[in-house]
Amino acid sequence: MTDEATPCPICTKTEVQQLRNALNDCKTRNRAKDKTIEKLNKKVFILTMIAIGIAAIFGKETLDSVTEWLGSIGNFKSAADNLSQAHIIPSPGALPLLAIAFLVAGRRRRR
DSSP states (O other), X not given: OOOTTSOOHHHHHHHHHHHHHHHHHHHHHHHHHHHHHHHHHHHHHXXXXXXXXXXXXXXXXXXXXXXXXXXXXXXXXXXXXXXXXXXXXXXXXTHHHHHHHHHHHHSOOOO
């Protein structure tokens, strides 16, 4: 009978060998993943540089058109604010037309 305190030398050698094999497999998989990550990082870097180049070429023109568009919105808003602050009085010739429209709209009833 073997004592539990003293393990079998053959079993110990096989367990150590299995652990070394598992460690080597893990290292090779890790190297493969590192290579894949490195390739993807290169692709991301290249695509980023291409995007920066395209943005440098077309960006100025686009930025100018966007600022012009925002300026036109600001002008429209200020013009609308000016209209709402001013009192709009219809001309004397338009008053009868407005009165007719008001009377006709008021007479409609549901049956």
